[in-house]
Amino acid sequence: MAASPVLPKLVGQRVKRREDPRLIQGLGTYVDDIKIVDMQHVAFKRSDVAHGRIRSLDTSAAESMPGVKAVLSGAQIAEFVGPMPIGTPFPSPDHHAVAVDAVRYVGEAVAVVVATDRYVARDAADAIVVDYEVLPAVVDVEQAMTGQPAQVHADFENNLAVALVPSGTGVSADLKTIDDSAIDKAFADAEVVVSQRMLNQRLAPTAMEPRGVVAHYEPGKDTMTIWSSTQNPHILRSFIAAMNGMGQDQVRAIAPEVGGGFGAKINIYAEEYVVAGLSKRFGLPLKWTEDRSEAFLATTHGRDILGYIDIAATRDGKVLGMKLRLIADIGAYNMLLTAAIPTLTMMMANATYDIPAIRTTLTEVFTNKTPTDAYRGAGRPEATYFVERGMDMLARELGMDPAELRRKNFIQPDQFPYATQMGAVYDSGDYGKALDRALENASWDELKQQRDAAQAEGRLVGLGLAMYVEVCGLGPSSSLPTGGWEHSQVTVERDGRISATTGASPHGQGNETTFGQMLADQFGVPLEHITIHHGDTGVVKQGIGTFGSRSQAVGGTAIHLAGAKVKEKMAKYAAALIEANEDDLVFEDGRISVKGAPDSGKTFAEIAAYAYVPVPLPEGLTPGLSEEAFFEPANNTYPFGCHIALMEIDRETGEPTLLRLVAVDDAGNLINPLIVEGQVHGGLAQGIGQAMIEEVRYGEDGQPLTGSFMDYAVPRASDLPRFEMDSTVTPTPVNPLGAKGVGEAGTLGSTPCVVSAAVDALSQFGVTHIDMMLRPEKLWQIIHGGQS
């Protein structure tokens, strides 16, 4: 008998990705790469006013263009596409996929064209003439709360989408009783209070692949297939089926290769409903591909929340209490998760600290801007930013080292599981360990001396530090309206290869690799013998999707559990075939054999073949090796870390340069450290981008001023330093893998530590806070014109 190769254990190794060969050769299939015979192209005419009533819509020129099949107004679309549902329990105005009589942001769709060719479709959309009665645009969020200069929705007085919701110490879960005594006492006892208004500005998520949809309704079968650049095909399937009066069994949703999501591809969009609805109506395959210019207007934005923070403390740095008043500018409509995102900011207000009393309040406000929804981190970077900037201000006020102030207030390792003032239960943590590691890696004390020496020479050098804790691995179902679980089916095929499905539909996360690593170890087979199927509701029976850093913690666990069930059954078949006790068997190196006696066993493929032609059928067994598992965690996971930044600002130009970024992240157990590093790198770039160069801006008339890559700065390679990475490992008890999730971590600590570094560099000019982004002009003003 030929000796089996000895297979290395793969979990925990830097395994290079299995996804890459197709992607580096241009062989991946993204939505816009899909072609179907007879496919027609859809284009949208979009509003160029921020707020107005549609007086008339003239489609005659468009209709007469050769190649144009149909032009439809919002009212015509509304005949078969109803108002779009949302995924949160908050009251919401009707939101038509295509505006019927009023427009509420620049970019809102007002008409739809179907044509034989995408160039013709665009020409026809341009030829549609819309006459608007222009209304005053609601742009400033605090002015909007007074009902001025207009109301975005008639039924929402003072533009309040969500009127003041309190949370935290003294607030009962049902909001019925509110007891202010603890928070009042904290502030009465305080020796020091720092207060600041901070804007966590509006951002454009900007996945490099814009959105796209192909829908193909087949009248003969009464089925619909929809391909979309989405993070969650199963949720898409549910909503598309419901909107079209079809069963979920009749709709197949496919997320093919998806070119990034960052939260903006969770939402189910107007274009998905319209393209699907039109395909059903015409019985033709249709495609729509978003232009980048459209993406800046029609894909949801992120962040845009004002925070008023007050921190009460003693002189020796013990935080006694915190107030955080939040005002979210959610734009013109509620989208799938819009209203829920700022509630995560409230939830994470406790940060990494043992604070005796916290009170937050949240108000959500409609304005005439693109709606907001999830953007990488979704609510948690906002909380981290407000609290960490606040802690930085407190340290400065007290003349304390910012690291020492943090350490003094940490939740201690023996306090976990830790119930926060905000109602979260942190699973596990060791914040001091992450802080120490980061200080060590950054050489904190030397760095402080270098900074002081540089400042003494007249250079504007500053240091910033931030801790973070986030909520990841989203579940259980009580916390997610879609259900808070994940699903997998693992099948050992007749030839001994393994097929596994996952509902965690990836868009760059590398699940084919990490999930493959887990199964390879679990079954003792080569990675090449495993295929992970995802992103197709026709193949993957159930699923929720990929967001909230949940793929590994929830999706990975579902795979692991389904695998364990198959393995148990396979062991029974093996025990019967080799006449051994199943408890004595090991799955190793492509064989199943008695522990310590590899020659005693059979190959994996031999056992698999037996299970599919089980003659004789072992008692109590059914044929086949295919099992499924749903996994719903009992709690979220709470990864954490510490980020440190070193920045220099040019005195003459105000230009900031980020010199160093030291990151220590704790995501629990890591399946593939190479992929984890990549995830953190990407998050850091986005977090630094927010601090330094990214900002969606609107003019007073509600016109977007950042509608292309010319005006909206996505970080480029030369904008960023080489990140200095490390991790600590504090496993979670919430799932059997001990993995917490890492997709968003990079965006949490980086933003406040970079801003704090800038404040540190300019503190000699009397500045204690600088609102993002760190535009050179703004910094120059501080240097040359006194405080901003």
Next chain:
Amino acid sequence: MAQVSITVNGEQRSADVDPRMLLVHFLREQLNLTGTHVGCDTSQCGACTVLVDGRSAKSCTIFAVQAHGSEVTTIEGLADGDQLHPLQNGFWEEHGLQCGYCTPGMIMSAVNLLKDNPSPTEREIREGLDGNLCRCTGYQHIVNAVQHAADKG
């Protein structure tokens, strides 16, 4: 309609095209070479980068008719048979991609970069790739990938 004839990945391809058709759409729609991507409409993201007569070019800024008579190399034509190009290898080895959308353009730009400067410094790589946006990787592994290719190339 205008007649164009372009050598794409070593094969002569001819077609009647709308004079306003962009080279990127000619490649993607007419030739089904969908490895070249479109990430913007203002010539800034570099997702559409190909080689035209050996130099990197953004195929969304060129009309197909302007490329008449040229030699174009796309990501599909970069490998030598089964042998991946050193940059393709570098991106794989160093985890230089996540969603993969920017990757073909990024690799084609890097081909040009290494042609001009076979052993670039990290700074030179970062500046050399400034015309290509990646939203996933934070660029660090892309820099490593290019260094990997430069070392092996």
